[in-house]
Every structure is written in structure tokens, then in C-alpha cells.
Amino acid sequence: MRPSGTEPLIRVMVEGVDLQQVETVAHELAEVVKAEINAQA
Numbered sequence: 001m002r003p004s005g006t007e008p009l010i011r012v013m014v015e016g017v018d019l020q021q022v023e024t025v026a027h028e029l030a031e032v033v034k035a036e037i038n039a040q041a
Contacts, residue, residue, distance in 0.1 A: 001029060 001012050012029045016022040 001033065 001010055003010050010033050012026050012033065014022045014026040014029070016025075
């Protein structure tokens, strides 16, 4: 995860062999980030 240098967003990048697991982890991380941002708003 890293903040974008040019846009107001956070990039979530996940690599792995199992595509389904990669997508699951990326989605879970994105949900955690959204929850944290909403909690601070």
C-alpha cells in the first residue's frame, strides 16, 4: 500500500501465484483502508 503522489487515493498492490487469494487479500486491505479513512472523517 502507498499513497498516490498525484491523486487523492491509496494504491493497494498485491502479488502472488494464486489469483483468487491475491484478489481476496487486495479487497480485504482496501476495506481496512476505507474503514480507517471513514473512522477519521
